[in-house]
Amino acid sequence: MNERSVLFVPQHQGGGTGEFYRLLAVAEALQARDASVHIRFLMPQACPLRARLPFACIESDLPDDQRARFHAREIARLEPPIVVFDKTCRGALLRHCRRHRAHAICISDEPGTLAKALRVDWLWQLPEHWHQRYLLDRPAFSRAQRFKAALGRTRHLLFDVCHAEAAADDSAASTTTPYVLFVPGGGGYALDGRPVPAVFAVAADAVARASGARVLIIGGERPFVDSPLDLLPPQPQAALMRLVQRATLVVTGGGHLLHQAMSLGVPTVTLPLGGSDQGERIGRYADCGWTLAVAPEPAAIAPATLALLGDEGRRRQMRERLAVLGLRNGLPLMVAALLARLDRAG
Secondary structure, rough: OOOOOOEEOOOOOOOOOHHHHHEEEEEEEHHHHHOOOOOEEEEEEEEOHHHOOOEEEEEEOOHHHHHHHHHHHHHHHHHOOEEEEEEOHHHHHHHHHHHOEEEEEEEEEEEEHHHHHHHOOOOHHHOOEEEEOOOOOOOOOOHHHHHHHOOOOOOOEEEOOHHHHOOOOOHHHHHOOEEEEOOOOOOOOOOOOEEEHHHHHHHHHHHHHHHHEEEEOOOOOOOOOOOOOOOEEOOOOOHHHHHHHHHHHHEEEHHHHHHHHHHHHOEEEOOOOOOOOOOHHHHHHHOOOEEEOOOOHHHHHHHHHHHHHHOOOHHHHHHHHHHOOOOEOOOOHHHHHHHHHHHHHH
């Protein structure tokens, strides 16, 4: 790889796809700022998200349990000046990067990966750590973690959310007609043994019929032949953020999109769709009045959505509470950090 290049290494092994889309957003924003930067991804074996990647990538030829060996081999072969690990780094890989003069950056967004980045041995080996807050109602670092972070050599970059800027225009959102947006996500989760997109489609259909409102859903299929839903294919992140930004309310899970919608000040109906983190996050945010929590039961989704859709006062309160949070989008911060590091390396 040339001197102005970045190697991205996302985590993806079942469940959510947030790590992939976070690095994709960073890579696309970096390319938009400086088209001369050479961008490459290392991808897990047979990852279905590969088709959505507009950059060069190397797909692992090793089983998932040998992913670290694949990463080490390609770092030694490519010798990139910067490697960005999203929840995929290990101590041995950090030492490997140092031997090959690669500047390692590790991203964390939950307690386990944060604790790893703040290990005493890592704090003297890891050049840079980017942390996206796990819960927005508490500080990014505890007092003890702040003390540890101050001891080592690692540079820490803290932020609240990560998403592309909303597209300036989008045909699906260009209408002045208000709409409700259902976003089931791409995590492959199920409710009562049925895929979440199918469950969301039935609930969205019920909301459209009962309210007469325009209802959009990302992905999935029409649940009934005469369904009034507007079906949209998976969207690039900038277009998705535009759709979220223009929505009357958004129905989704407790993953990355919830934080993104909150940062755009949009009322949400949320339910835990998978992962051990979503239930706690949704419950805490509902207690703060930042979202409306729904039990993970298919029959509960439409009634909760209709209740919030019919309560303008509650939606207004939700928007006002979200506005005072002042959530910090980490995307421009990460791009600036990468460009500054590339300039120093050059």
